Amino acid sequence: MGKEECKTLLDALNKVTACYRHLVVTVGGTSDSQHLREELKKTRKKAQELAVANRNKLTTLLRDKTASKEDIAEYERLWVIFSTCVEFLEVDMKKTLEIGQEFPLNVPKRYLIQSGMSGRTSAVAARAVSAQNMKYEADSNIDVTDLKELENEINQVGEMMMEMEMKVNVANWTVEAKQDPGAELKSTISVGASSVGMISVNDETKSACDPTKVLAGVIFCVFLFIAVILAVLVIKLS
Amino acid sequence: MTIKHCDYSQHYRPRMAFTKKIEALVLEMQDPDTGIKTQTQRLVITTIPHAMTGHDILEWIINRLQILDEEAQNIGNLVVQYGYIYPLQEPKNLILRPDGSLYRFQTPYFWPTQQWPAEETDYAIYLAKKNIRKKGVLEDYEKENYNILNIRLNHKWDFVIMQAKEQYRAGKERKKADRVVFEFQERAYWLVHRPPPGAPNVIDYGLDRFSDPNENQVTQKKTFDVYRREIIFNQHSMMKSRVKSSVSLGGIVKYCEQYFNHDPIMTGCLPSNPWLTDDTQFWDLNAPLSEVPTKLRVERWTFSFRELLSDPRGRQDFQLFLRKEFSGENLAFWEACEDLKYGDQSKVKEKAEEVYKTFLAPGARRWINIDGKTMDITVKGLKHPHRYVLDAAQSHIYMLMKKDSYGRYMKSPIFKETLNKAILPEPTKISESKFPFNKRHRRSSPSPVILRQLEQEARAKAAATGPVDITQLCKFTSPIPHLTVYTGFCEPTSPTGTALCDFPPPSPGLMTLPNSTACPSPICVAIESTPASERKFEPSSISTRFLSIAESTEMSVSSDSSTAVVKETKQPSHKSLVALSFSRFLKRGCSNSPIFATLSPKCPAVNSGKVQPMNGEPQHQPQHNHHHHHQGQQKTKKTNNFFQIKVDIPSECRIYPIDSGDEEEEDCPNSVKNNTVKEVICPWETITEEGKAG
Secondary structure, rough: HHHHHHHHHHHHHHHHHHHHHHHHHOOEEOOOOHHHHHHHHHHHHHHHHHHHHHHHHHHHHHHHHOHHHHHHHHHHHHHHHHHHHHEEEEEEEEHHHHHHOOOOOOOOOOOOOOOOOOOOHHHHHHHHOOOOOOOOOOOHHHHHHHHHHHHHHHHHHHHHHHHHHHOOOOOOOHHHOOOOOOOHOOOOOOOEEEOOOOOOOOOOOOOOOOOHHHHHHHHHHHHHHHHHHHHHHHHOOO | OOOOOOOOOEOOOOOOHHHOOOOHHHHHHOOOOOOOEEEEEEOOOOEEEEEHHHHHHHHHHHHHOOOOOHHHHHHHHHHOOOOEEOOOOOOOOOOOOOOOOOOOOOHHHHHHHHHOOOOOOHHHHHHHHHHHHHOOOOOOHHHHHHHHHHOOOOOHHHHHHHHHHHHHHHHOOOOOHHHHHHHHHHHHHHHHHHHHHHHHOOOOOOOOEEOOOOHHHHOOOOOOOHHHHHHHHHHHHHHHOOHHHHHHHHHHHHHHHHHHHOOOOOOOOOOOOOOHOOOOOHHHHHOOOOOOEHHHHHHHHHHOOOHHHHHHHHHHHHHHHHHHOOHHHHHHHHHHHHHHHHHHHOOHHHHHHHHHHHHHOOOOOOOOOOOOHHHHHHHHHHOOOOOOOOOOHHHHHHHHHHHHHHHHHHHHHHHHHHHHOOOOOOOOOOOOOOHHHHOOOOOOOHHHHHHHHHHHHHHHHHHOOOOOHHHHHHHOOOOOOOOOOOOOOOOOOOOOOOOOOOOOOOOOOOOOOOOOOOOOOOHHHHHHHHHHHHHOOOOOOOOOOOOOHHHHHHHHHOOOOHHHHHHHHHHHHHHHHHHHHHHHHHHHHHHHHHHHHHHHHHHHHHHHOOOOOOOOOHHHHHHHHHHHHHHHHHHHHHHOOOOOOOOHHOOOHHHHHHHHHHHHOOOOOHHHHHOOOOOOOOOOOOOOOHHHHO
């Protein structure tokens, strides 16, 4: 059904946006690097593709005159989520541009902010593009060359949003949220390292409650706890 | 789509100059050689690099900027408050401690910028994430914010939840230390941009701007009009008068020196600071209209004329003085202008007319002495009245008062008396003991609504008791209650019941010299008349001002309240009488003007309610004789009076033979009863009334 496809597409876009946000936060800090810039670029590309796909899908659905009232309400809700997502992305892209210009990587006297971050962001990026590992193939001054493209991309996204706003007539304020406040606490599926494929988030399903797994988990926690206490004592005594 | 910017409305944040400056400083701190040395922070399991001690930061700032400790501390505090560096051990306390507490740099994404204010959607996502992480344990204010945002952003709420979950999951892909750092960073960011209750909001920048300060103006097409406007703008800027900074700084220093002792914060305030000792004497003593001002206050009046006028008590005193000098109309006019400037827009036209009729019209009751040119400008402006139409006249009168009366006021006995009576309050004795038994019974001060009502009532009363004088004219008439308010404050609040109260400080008219140069119109001259002549013989210090009828009567009014009633009755007669006389003049034509002119000082008492322009010299004598006689009589009645009070107007009426020609005069009491509206006519009004009279 169109709705399901839409939802999955939207979730994908959402995921990519979230990953992009994580990546942008590290720009300018000590974990910045050429790789990061490339990751940003790749994530952006993916995001744009998804955005376009989403838009096409949703516009066709919304134009469907034969849809029922609930359907239309649902499409409108999805549309609002979609447009907010794209706005989010746009702001992040603009910030990337600005910070990227502030912190070019290869300039000798320009130091990165010692923000405390030191790790790699490759896993996040991999999650974003739904790949197992990230392949880095860009040349060494991607941070500068990328910026020009970034500007173009930002313009593109801006135009897309304008177009969306003009063509699709959805009143934001009439959309009601399906989720209550605090809904995020209900589903705490920890996906862990599985970044393969698109994960469709289902609010209602709870985490799998396998009794054996729970028992194992409990025992493990107890051992961990004892180990931690011992370690702390050791540190204190030393 | 959220409407992020919409034209023609104020959506642009003003330039935040501090961002660039602090950024430059922070960037320099990063230098591995000359920057700040970092250490690692050890948490329970993880170690995180790039932590600094507050002491190191402070030292570095002092060395780099070559400033003193205090200033460096201040700058350090600013850097932390704006979120460029955040504390690790006490995240909510955004100051730079000069000891070993740890700080870390904030990542550039979370720096405060001008273009991107902290968005609500972001905040909602952050709160949702925190909710997930802490399993629902949020701080109180965060919970409140969460609920508010849920309502406000309800249409986006699904997105918020989705995004929060995704961000949380994506965060798990990072290594543990980075995750912890990211949490710290986000928390620091939101502590700055959404401070907890009680913490100061440093990011607050005031109003948004209409135009984008970062936008280049180059895009404007250079048309002829643009250049023309540019040229005019530059020409005006050249013509602007500029003050040298040495001069203005000297002015500031002088001001500070002069006012140093008067500032309650710099030098304490004398009874005591009510906020500290709970003793409200300070406020009582310095109430706007207190009977006995403090010494400091009186001293302030000597600083400048503006100080005197801005203090209501000073104004009161000054008014009293002016009344004695018969130039009270100046102050009344000035007050009227202020009322016009700051009053209701709807009443502007009517107030302007009243002012004209009372102060500016030829032959007005309380005619003020301004030069012809200003008068011309003002009258012309009054055709289309607006708030500032009387500005020229007002400044002229202000200067007059300042240069002339102010000096004399300072040397006058009235001021000296006030100065002597002024009190120097005793400092409050703070008794430490018996605190629970010292509880003062506090009454709340009267609400401003009530105070305002009282003020208005007093004003109305003052207006009713009118510019007095006129009331003297005919005691058969009833008071005109609608007379203008600004005939001066009647010091309604003075409970001392001094002579001042109850009477709108009418400006004691000033006698005109026989050939007053300021006589703009013959009719005016005629109307003024009388009391002038009487006054001539008064030993008072008379300034050369034109007296209107009203003023003449005002002068004769003593400040004794007993005559109030009499005056009230005389009031209405004045207007009608003026109108009558006016009409008579018109009838008689201009041929009489020369006579009028010569007769000005010698005009018989207008008190009789008749304009006696026709009176020639002969009447002068009998009038004066009678007057003196009258005076003697009066003197016995009231000892305070400086001027006699014409109480028996009717008898006077019959004295002057001039009455012969004036049938209307007999109608004086009757016509007044009719309350005819033949008032002084404003030049811009239609002349129909005149036509009627004529």
